[in-house]
Every structure is written in structure tokens, then in C-alpha cells.
Amino acid sequence: xxxxxxxxxxxxxxxxxxxxxxxxxxxxxxxxxxxxxxxxxxxxxxxxxxxxxxxxxxxxxxxxxxxxxxxxxxxxxxxxxxxxxxxxxxxxxxxxxxxxxxxxxxxxxxxxxxxxxxxxxxxxxxxxxxxxxxxxxxxxxxxxxxxxxxxxxxxxxxxxxxxxxxxxxxxxxxxxxxxxxxxxxxxxxxxxxxxxxxxxxxxxxxxxxxxxxxxxx
Amino acid sequence: xxxxxxxxxxxxxxxxxxxxxxxxxxxxxxxxxxxxxxxxxxxxxxxxxxxxxxxxxxxxxxxxxxxxxxxxxxxxxxxxxxxxxxxxxx
Numbered sequence: 001x002x003x004x005x006x007x008x009x010x011x012x013x014x015x016x017x018x019x020x021x022x023x024x025x026x027x028x029x030x031x032x033x034x035x036x037x038x039x040x041x042x043x044x045x046x047x048x049x050x051x052x053x054x055x056x057x058x059x060x061x062x063x064x065x066x067x068x069x070x071x072x073x074x075x076x077x078x079x080x081x082x083x084x085x086x087x088x089x090x091x092x093x094x095x096x097x098x099x100x101x102x103x104x105x106x107x108x109x110x111x112x113x114x115x116x117x118x119x120x121x122x123x124x125x126x127x128x129x130x131x132x133x134x135x136x137x138x139x140x141x142x143x144x145x146x147x148x149x150x151x152x153x154x155x156x157x158x159x160x161x162x163x164x165x166x167x168x169x170x171x172x173x174x175x176x177x178x179x180x181x182x183x184x185x186x187x188x189x190x191x192x193x194x195x196x197x198x199x200x201x202x203x204x205x206x207x208x209x210x211x212x213x214x215x216x217x
Numbered sequence: 218x219x220x221x222x223x224x225x226x227x228x229x230x231x232x233x234x235x236x237x238x239x240x241x242x243x244x245x246x247x248x249x250x251x252x253x254x255x256x257x258x259x260x261x262x263x264x265x266x267x268x269x270x271x272x273x274x275x276x277x278x279x280x281x282x283x284x285x286x287x288x289x290x291x292x293x294x295x296x297x298x299x300x301x302x303x304x305x306x307x
Contacts, residue, residue, distance in 0.1 A: 058288055094288065101290040103229075108236050148233055148291055173234065 001216050002028040004042040006072075006088075008063050009034070013049035013085065013196065020196035021046075021212050034066040044081040044215035045072060047088025049141070049194060059102060059144050060090035069095065081215050082188045086142055089180070089190030098183055098190045099157070100149030106173025110143040114204065116168040117179055117193060123161040124186040125217050128210035135168065136207040138193035140179075145192040147174035147181075160184055165191055218267045220301035221274045227287045227294045228259035262286055265301060274298060 003021060007014045014031060021027040030042070034052075039045065052063035063069070069091075076082055076097060084092040092098040105111060114137050122132035130136060149157070154176055157163050165180035172192075180191025195208030229235050235257045242256040268274035275298055287294040 057286070061285065061288070093290070099290075101288055103233065103291055104236055106234065106236055108240060146234075150232075150290075173236075 001043050002030060002041060003044045003046060003215050004030050004032040004039060005046045005048055006032045006034060006066075006068055007048075008050065008052035008066060010052045010054055011048050011050035011087070013087075013194065016194070017046050017048050017085070017196045017212075020199040020208070021215075024199040025209060025212055027212070027216060032068055034063070034068050037067050037071045039068075039071045039075050042075075042080075044083070045075060046215070047082070047084040047091050048196075049086030049088060052087055052091065055087070055144075058090075058094070059087060060092075060094040063087075063091045064094040073097070076183075076188055079185065079187050081217075083211070083215060084188070084190040085194055085196065086140075086145070086192055089192055090144070092188065092190045097188055098181055099153045100147055100175075100178075100181070102144055102192070103146045103148050104144050105142070105146050105171075108143075110141075111145070111171050112139070112141040113171075114139045114198075115171055115179075115193065117165045118168055120163045120166050121161045121182070124164070124182055124189075126164055126182065126186075126189045126211060126214045128214040128217065130210060136165075137198070137205055138195055138207055139197045139204075140171065140193045141197075142172070142192055145174070146172045147176075147178040147192075149175055157181055162186075164189060165193070218269065219271075219274075221266050221268065221271060221298050222301045223264045223266060223274070223278050223296060223298040225262040225264070225278065225282050225286050225294055225296050226259060227262070227282075227292050229257060230291055230293055233291045259292075260286075271298065271300065 198208030
């Protein structure tokens with residue numbers, strides 16, 4: 001069992017993910033340069049946080065055309081798990097794999113702090129060890145994390161139980177307090193908070209462990 | 218091959234909050250410019266393109282605008298295109 005972490009030019013949480021997955025959780029982890037198309041031997045893939053391709057044009061807009069993502073679409077179609085964290089979530093929305101878009105925070109600040117999140121959906125096994133109704137704490141670090149979608153999309157997300165995490169105190173103006181959503185099939189999760197930064201008690205909490213462990217479920 | 222000059226204007230959909238526009242509007246007030254009721258910030262992209270016909274150029278740029286330059290989930294775009302007249306000026 002192994003996971004891959006995509007490395008775009010400008011990714012800066014790729015090594016954090018590996019530190020958490022391999023160092024804290026013992027999951028064999030391989031880096032995937034954005035130009036590769038070879039995803040063989042991998043059970044799940046993480047799109048990490050950062051500023052892929054400098055976030056030029058829009059966050060995730062240029063990363064969307066990376067060769068590795070062509071293979072990623074097949075990987076997703078096969079029902080395998082993909083986790084997009086922060087910039088990775090932005091890339092997944094630009095690709096159209098997850099609905100909506102992430103835009104400038106309501107108050108224009110870059111927000112870097114721990115936030116409380118309500119676990120909303122119990123439909124998928126993404127938040128291992130937690131059930132719908134639980135409260136967890138994870139760090140956020142973003143300037144463009146305001147989730148935006150049409151009323152119809154919001155209704156669809158609610159109807160199919162695809163909203164996984166909502167902010168307890170909405171920090172950025174996201175529609176519906178949304179912090180993380182899955183696709184309809186449930187094998188792709190995108191979220192703005194950073195679970196990889198909450199895997200070791202010495203740095204403030206371990207509520208992120210369940211999400212990384214869920215990659216191999 | 219004919220050349221064309223084009224400009225794509227990208228704006229946030231009216232339903233999407235534009236906090237940067239709101240901040241600029243507040244600054245306009247502090248500058249003493251009164252009466253600004255609405256200020257929304259977009260992007261302008263200037264392009265030149267070679268294509269056999271204007272309609273072919275337009276259709277390529279429409280694809281580009283819709284798939285790359287703008288994100289239709291949150292943005293609208295408009296395209297202005299005209300034949301390039303650089304040859305007259307060398």
C-alpha cells in the first residue's frame with residue numbers, strides 16, 4: 001500500500017504531507033513530479049497545498065493542465081481515492097472534478113490559524129474515527145479559500161450529502177460555511193484546512209490523522 | 218496569414234462578492250472621490266493571434282476564454298477582436 005503526493009512548481013506542503021503520512025503514520029509515500037503520467041503502484045494520491053505555477057491567472061488554473069492530472073482523471077474514474085488540500089482543492093475545482101470555485105477571502109486577509117470544524121457528512125469514510133456531528137480542529141492557511149457556488153450546486157451538495165466539513169465560525173465568507181466537499185462518488189475529497197499539519201501532538205493536535213489514514217481504506 | 222488583435226475582459230459574476238473591489242471603493246471615499254456606488258475589479262487580457270479568418274480566430278479565442286482565461290463558475294468574459302493593422306506602420 002502506498003500513496004503519491006503530486007509536486008507542482010510552487011507546491012510548498014508536499015513535504016509536510018510526506019512527513020505526516022510516512023513519518024507519523026508509516027504510510028509509504030512517493031513524490032510525483034507534475035510532468036509524470038506514471039501512477040502505477042499507488043492506492044491514493046494527494047494534491048498538496050502551496051501556490052502551483054505561482055497561482056497565476058487563478059489559483060489552480062494552470063496546474064489543471066499538468067500531464068500528471070490527465071492520469072489522475074483516469075485514476076479517479078477507477079474509483080481510487082484523491083485528496084486535495086488547500087491549493088489541491090483549488091486545482092480539483094478548476095478541473096471540474098469538484099463543483100464550485102475558491103475565491104478571495106471575504107476580509108482579504110491571509111488567514112493562518114487553527115479552526116474548529118463540524119463533521120457534516122458520514123456518507124463516506126474520509127474522516128476516519130469521527131462521525132457526523134463531531135467537532136474537530138485543523139489549521140487553515142489561505143488567502144483564497146472562500147468557497148463559492150451557485151444555489152443549485154449548493155442544493156445538490158446538500159441533497160447528495162457531499163459536504164464533509166463546515167467551519168464552526170466561518171473565517172473567510174464561504175457559502176454554507178463550507179470547508180470541504182466530496183465528489184458524488186465519494187472517492188475525491190477537497191478541503192481548505194491542512195490535515196497534514198495536525199498529525200503530531202507536539203505541534204498542537206492529531207485531528208488530521210484520520211483523513212490521511214482514510215486514504216488507504 | 219491574417220493577424221488579429223483581441224482583448225478579453227473578465228469580470229466576477231454579479232452574485233460573487235468582490236472584496237478587493239469593496240476595499241478600493243472604500244479607498245476612493247478616503248481619497249475624497251464621492252458618489253462611487255459600485256466598484257468591481259476584473260482582468261483585461263490583450264492578445265494577438267494569427268488565423269486564416271476572423272471567425273476562426275474568434276472561435277479559438279472563445280475556447281481559450283471559456284476554458285482558461287476565465288472560470289465560468291465565478292466569472293463572465295467578453296471578447297473584442299479586430300484585424301491587426303501593424304503592417305501599415307511596419
